[in-house]
Each structure stands twice: as structure tokens, then as C-alpha cells.
Amino acid sequence: MIIKRIDIRKFGVLQSCQENFSDGLNIIYGENEAGKSTMQQFLKGMLFGLEKKRGKASEGDPYQKYEPWDAPSFYSGSMVFETGGREFLLERNFYSKEKTSRLLNVQDFEELSVEHGDLQMLLGGISKAAYENTYFISQDRLLPGKDLGALLADEKNNFSRTGDGSFQLSAAVRTLQDRRKRYEKQRKILQTEREERFRQLETEEAVLMRDYESVKIKIQEKKEERKRIEYRIESFRKENIKSAGGIVPPGDENEKRAWNPWIIFGVVCFLLNHLLKGTLHLPGAVFFILQAIFAGMVVFGIVRVFQQKKAEELREIQERSSTEQKEEQQEAEINRMYESVKMIQGALAAIEEEGRDRELSLENIREQKKEQSTAGAEELELLRKEEAVCLAEEILKKLSADFQADRDDFLNEQMSEIISQITKGKYDDIRINEKHGIEVVSEFQTRKPEAYSQATMQQMYFAYRMAAGRLLAGEEKLPLMFDEAFAGYDRQRLLAVLQWLARQEQQVFLFTCRELEADILRENQIKFQEIRL
Template identity: 25%
Template sequence: MKILDIYINGFGKFHGRNLTFHDGINIVYGKNEAGKSTIHTFIRSMLFGIERQRGRASRNDLYSRFEPWENSGTYEGQIRVEHKEHIYRIERTFQKNKKEFKVVDETAGREIEPTKAFLDDLLCGLSETSYINTISIGQLKSATDEGMVTELKNYIANLNTTGNLALNITKAAACLKSQRKELEAQMVPEAARTYTSLLSEIRNIEKEISAPEYENQIQTYQKLRVDMKTDLEERQAEKEELIKKVARGRQVLTSNQFTDHESIQSYSQKAKAHYDDYMEAQAACNRKPRKIASAISLIIATLLLCSTGIIYYMGESNYFSAYYGVDLILLLSIFVSSALIFYLIGLILFLRLRHHLKDMEMSGKILQEILSRHLGDTDISPDSIQAFQNRMAEFTRLCSAVSKSEAAISQKAAEIEDLNKKLEGCGVTIEIQQKSQWELEKKLDHLSGCKTQAEGLKHILAENDRIREEISAVDLALETMTNLSSSIRDSFGLYLNKAASDLIAGITGGIYTSMSVDENLNIFLNTKTKLVPLEQVSSGTMDQVYLALRLAAATLIQTGDEKMPFIFDDSFVLYDDDRLKTGLKWLSATYTNQIIIFTCHQREAQMMTANLMPYHLIEI
């Protein structure tokens, strides 16, 4: 496989950044903090993805450390690779809420489903752990020569034992043995005997409580008492509601000065009588003949009085005395009496009219007060009287409802009293059987405790069975691991030592011809004249041995004809100029696949230019 180019759209400090890689050696140069580690991690993340850790581990995991510095809405990128004459574009979005992974075959012009089989073929069979520990090569991290020797021994021991950098047979075996001891400590050997004893006790208790003397009458009475209490509470609640309803109705009636049907009927009849009086008085006052007769009587009386005055003034010469011989005194008496009669008639008619007006006014005031109180209106009309009568009918219905509710209250009170008597009787019955109930409850509590304990022991027994299965699995794993380790040591370990020895001869420029490891994992470098222990070589030579081992492991682990690009991350820091020149020449001549070198120095590019070695420089 070969990396063609990458596009970073939100990863660490980079946003919208393109980098193109060529065949052969690619040198990625940048000063410290320029972002080399970010690009290196981006390539790894595009190939294998990023998994967000949980809890405290997420604070400083790979996902958090390389979240975009700006424009955090995008956390994604692309990488184009060439594999088996096809160009693939890998697209990933790392954001946890919209994580995406897509592979496009640009040569075939279609999207590829990223199955495990396809990815294994594309990545030459490497897992992320194998990638990190083989083709992604850094320098030895130990600061001292002694620490570097220990690190190299651990690396060789692990490879020589298992053929996989992610495993360590010794540690794994120790871990399994420790796990076996922990599992044995978790077992409860007395659980089976205790469980059998409990089952026997449970059967005896169940037989005892099934006797007739423990027949479940108490529970029946308790249920009956609960039901009666519920019924009693419901009836009391209904009674309280009826009392409130009656109180509200009585309050309405009392506020309108009513007590019962008779008071409402009397009040209605009284209002009707006032209305009849009002209408009668109004009719009487509106009769014109009486008004006219009263006025005519007064006018006639006035005329008679005037005539009496004239006759008196004329004396015996008046018409009636002169022609008819009527005595003057008699004539005056007749006129005066007639005038008084007509005045009396007019006065009587006037007083009767005044009396009707007063009756109408009084009845009107009473009616207006009644209508204002019950209708909020003082207009006296047939419609108002009809509305008043409807209002009185509502009060009548309310009074009937109140009476019915009061009767219902009495009925509820009787029912409540009856229920209270029944409750008292039920309580007496329960008290009589209290002793049997207490004994039964004790036995039931004991039975419940036994069953709870038995259920817990059942889980313990199941756990014991599970632990035995795990112990058997651990024993099988130990046996299998022991058997396989010898086979792996005899196969992969020999191939690794041979491949590393061939590489050491080239990378050291022939100074050391091979490498050998004895049964105690002591490492020796071979020259033409002697074996040199690893502890006696320089730090730079140790770094060369480390590089040779990584290259050998990568060559052996990868499957298929094509190989992954080698990526060097400041791997040549400990190399002097001669050693660096030899190493670069050897890499250029030996490894024909793509190589990517991240460095913060310019000497790699300068040395390759000076020695006319082709390379592609990328500055960041």
C-alpha cells in the first residue's frame, strides 16, 4: 500500500491542509511544535479510527488531545492510498455525535463497504497495535544506556516468545495464575450442604402452616375489614360532600331569606299580590272619567258659589225671586248646599285618585326592591314578573334538592352507624384469632427468611459452578499457552532473529554481521572476530538494533505481496552523520516501498541531496 495524499479538515491545529506523498522516501520537515506528531497521528487515525474513552480516561485520550483548535464543527479528513493498482479514498468524521467512515474506490468509481476482510487486505493484515509496534517507528525512549538495553531485551523477549508485540507469555501466565487464585478464593464450599438443609426446613414449615388450624380466615377477615373501612370512608366522604352541598344550598336560601317551601311560596304570593295591587292602582289612576268628573264637580261647585254671590248681591231682584217668588234665603241655601255637595263630590273623587296613586307608588317600591334583590333590575313589567317567578321556581327546586340531600345524609348516617357496628364485630373476631395469626406470621416470617437464604445460596451455587468453569478455562488456557509458546519460539523467533541479523549487517554498514540471543535473552552483536554484548555498544548502535528489529518484525507480520509504508518519527536523533548516511543509503536501497520520515532537523534532506539519493521534501 502507498499513501498518495491526505486532507486534514479539522484535526488538532490543522484545518483545510493538504499534503502529497510520493514513491520512495518522503521527508516531512518541521520545527518543534510545527505539527509533525499531529500529521503522524492523523494518518494512524484515518487508517484505524479513533475510539473515545469513557470517564476520566476521556480527559486526555487521543480523541480529546487532537480535537480541532478552532472551527470545532468539523473534526474529519481524507486519505488517498494506492493498493493493488486501485486508488482508494478513505473519509472519516471523528465527531462523536456524527461519526462516519466511508471508503471510495476511485479507480472503479464506486463506494466500498469497509468490511473486516477488505480492511485486513488493505492494511496488509496489521492491527492498530501491530502498526504502532512495527512500521510506525520511533527512537528508543530510555534516557540511559542501561534503560535502553532493558527495553530492547523486553522487545526481543516478547517477539521471540509469542510473535506478537501485543502479548507477553510470562505476564499472561502470571495473570492467569493470579486469576485462578482469586477465583478459588471466591468459592463457598459450604453452600451445597447449607442449601440442602434449608430445603428440608422449608418443606417442614410449609407442611405445618397447611394444617386446618392455620386456615386463612384471618386474612379473609382482614380483607373484609379493609373493604368495610374503604366502604365506610367512601360513605363518610359522600356524607361530607352532601353536608357541604346542603350547607351551600342553605346558605343560598338563607341569603335570600328563605327557610323552606312555604316561605318561598309565601314570598312569591306576596310579590304577586303587590303586583296585582300595583296594576289595579295603575289602572284606576289611568281612568280618565274619574279625573274629568272630579274636575267638573269642582267647576260646578265654583260656579254655584259664584252664582250664590251674585244672587246675594242682587237680593230680591234676582231672577228666581222676581219671577218665581222663591225666597232669597232659601235660594241662597239651595245654591250653597249644591256648591258644597259638588265640592264634596270633587274632593272625594280627588282623594280617591290620590289614594290610588299612593297605593301604586307603595306597591311599585316594594316590587322594585324585590326585583332588584333577585333580578338586579327595577323595571316593573310582565317579563320581569315572569323572570321573578322563574327565579322563585329555581329556589323551590333548590329547596327540594336540599331536602333530598338532608334525607340522603340521614340515610348515610344510618349506613355509617351500621358499618361501624360491623367493623366492631369484625375487630372482635380478629382479636379472638390474634394468637393464631401471630403464630402463623412467625412461621411465615421464618419461612420467608429461609426462602430468601435459599435463593441467595442458589445464586452462590450457580456462581460456584461458573467459577469452576472459569477455573477449567484458565487451566486450559495455561496448558494451551505453554504448548504453543514452544512452537512459536521455535518458528517465529528463529525467523525474526535471522531477518533482524540480515538487516543489522546492512544498517550498520557491515560493522556487525548478525545478532544472536542466548537462552537467558542476552543479546550479542556478531563481528568477524568476536561477539559483542549489547551492553558494550553505543546508544546509536542500540537504536540501530531497535530499528532492525522493528523492520524485521514488520516484514514478518505483514501478509500479502504489498507492504505498508514505513513511518519514522524522529528515529535518527541518536545517529551521528556517518551512521545516518549509512542508514539512509541502506533504506533507499533495501526497502523499495514508500517511506515517510518525520524530522525536526534538515540534515536528512541535506545528506540525501549531497549523496544524490531521490526523495520528496514536505515542509510544514
């Protein structure tokens, strides 16, 4: 990719600024506050956009730093670049309230879409973060950020490039972990609710069981009460039959008492007196007196019999009345007992119905307990998703481990080659470690870059960033941009790195406030274009 020219309308201290660039080494010279860093940020903003940050993230925000306070709607510019043998025009308005972008193929006037990833595709799929940590070195960030290690971890055999640069393996693993934790949390919530419901059902079952046992006791008590009353009814009936069998019929007693001794004695004497009249030779007066006496005795006996009969009839009537009254009382008592039986039967039926309801409720609760004792469909589905996410997480981690060696070998080879060239072979073995930092192997010892001088450390991290850029950018040769990146180098180190840059196939932008870089390039007859701000 070659940036051919830019047109800055308003961007920080730069306004109405047009510049053309060569496809090789470009030295942009300017004194302090001339706009060198501003131009570097403009180039990056054109390639990757410039978003306005809010809240705590707005501290040091490039958008607010370079926004023209007097005319924010003119916060814009354009760029012409070439890639893949085609020339494109890129226009951007950075103003957040009027934000627009336009990408045009200059040769056939085809309109492309920045929003849909066409520019990202032309950039080889590299992300803004990856570019900032590799090919883009600003004076306030000479060393790579901590996220370069994560970006390299995401590469994993070029997994970081999906056309729009949005995929990152570490982010994908974190996403899977977050999703797994979310599924696990949801599943545990359902499990807790299910277990709580199971405990509630156990409590309800215990209460129902007590009620059911109480109902069963009531049923037994009512049955026993009914049985006692039925037994009383049966006993009552048997007693009535027995007493009825012991009553002497009134006629028999009357027949026994039909003959009175006075009647019998009077009749016998009357007849004997009549028969013995001639024998005894009783005077007529005596005879008639005796006959009168004997007749009186007969009359008295008859009267007596009549009186007894009347008394018997009266007693019989009284006894019959008493018997009928007693029978009525007994019948009433029996009817009352029958009513009691009916009432008990009704109460028993109600209690038995209540018992059946309790039994049905117990069956329902036991069925619910059975359902709650095992995971439901939703819980099983969450468990299935959780296991699937775990499997995907393990697969990604396995892929990460499988391609780790190849990626590390590539980085080690590239870093070692670059450091050897810019240090004239003094250091020729740099390796990436497990934490995605770098270590220098020298005289069979491994040391961190921080163990060396500041300039040497910067050389090592320069090699690290260039090698990482080759890995992350792939085949696309993106521009290299350095803002006072070599201010700490001595003349020998600066010559070595400039010679290395001149040999690269990539376009180079070197922003500096010193004449030293240009002087060295001229002395060594290295071709470059100089732009003064």
C-alpha cells in the same frame, strides 16, 4: 501499500492542508512546531482511527492534543492509498460526537466498511499497537514499548492475524486463565455451599436423632404403662371371681337355721307329757300347765325362728346391697382403667406417628446428605469447563513452545541482516532472548543494547523494530514513518540507514527539522521527494 495523497481539513496546527507523496522515500521538512509530528499522527489516525480516552488514560491523549478547539466538527480529513493494485479513498471525521468513516474503491466505486474490518484486512491484519511498536517511530518513542515483546509472543506462526487483527495469543491465554479462575471460583463457591449444607444436615440429623430416641423412650414408657393397667384389670377380674366363689347362698343358711332348739324341745316335751299323762298321774292342772309351758316353748321357738329369719333376710338384703355397690365400684374402676388404656393407646398412636415422622425426616436428611456428599450437576459442569479450559490453555502454551524456535530464527536472521547493513558489518548477530528482549553477540559475548552508545543502541532497536514489523505485518508492505528518529545519528550512521531505507520496497516518510537528511540523499544521488511545511 502506498499513500498517494492526503487532505487535512483540521488536525492540530494543520488545516486545509493537501499533500501528494511518492511511492518511495518522502522527506517532510519543517521547523519546530511546523506540524511534522502532527502530520505523522494524522497518517496513523487515518489508518487506525483515533479514539478519545477518558479518565486517567486521557493524559497525553493524541485525540485531545490534536482536536481543534475552535471547530471540533471539522476534526477530519481524507487519504487516497493504493494496495494490491487498487486505489481507495478513505475519509474520517475524528470528532467523537460526529464520528464517521468511509472507505471507497475508487475504481469500481464499491463501498467498503471500516467498522466491519475491511480496512484492517487491507492493512494485512496488523493492529495499531503492533504498527506503533514497529514501523511507526515518533521522536518521543525512539525505543520500542514493553508490549512489543507480548506482540511478538502472540505472533506464534502468524496466530496474531485473524483478519481483523484482534486475536492475540497472550491475551487468549490470559482470557483462558481468567475464565479458568472464574470457573474455579464458581465451583469452589458451590463446593463450599454444598459442604456447609452437609454440615447443617449433620446438625439437623443429630437433633432429629435425639428427638427420635426421645420419642422411642416415650413409646416404650406408654407401652409399659398400658401393660401395667391391663395387668391390673386382669388381676381385678380374677379377684372378683374368687370372692364371688366364696359366698354362701342364702338358702343354705336358712335351711340350717329352720329348726330352733326351743321348738324341738317344746314339741318333744309336749308329746312326752301327753303320752306319759296316765303313767305319771299328774293332776290335770299340772298337766295343762306343763302342756301350756311346752306349747309356749314351741311358740317361743317359732317366734324366735321367725325373728331370725327376718334378721337373716335383712342381713341378706344389706349384704346384697353392699355387694352390688362394691360391684358397681369395681365396674367403675375397671371402666376407668379401660378409659386410661384408651387414652394411653391414643397417646401411643400419636407418639408413634411422631416417631414415623421423625424417621421419615431422618431418611430425607440422610438422602440429602448423600446428595451433598458428592458434587452436583452444576458443580461437575463447572469442573468439566475448568478442565477443558486448562486443556485449551496447555494446548496454546504447547503451540507457543512449538513455534517459538521458528519465530525466533526468523527474527534473529532479519535483525542480524538489518544491523549488519546499517553498521557496515560491525555488528551482525542480534538475537531475541526468552523475555522477548534483544541481545547482541560480539566476540563470543552476549550484551544488552544498553551496554553500547546511545546511537548504537538506537540502531540495534531500529533493526529489532523493522524485523518485528516484517513478522507482524506479514506480506503487506506498510509505510515506514519516522519522526526525528535519527537525530542522534552521526553522518556515517545516517547515510547507512538512509541507504537501507532507499532499498526497501516500502514507502518511507521521514519527518525532520534538519537539512542534513536531504543533503546526504542528494550527495549520494538517492531519489526522494521533499515536502516543506
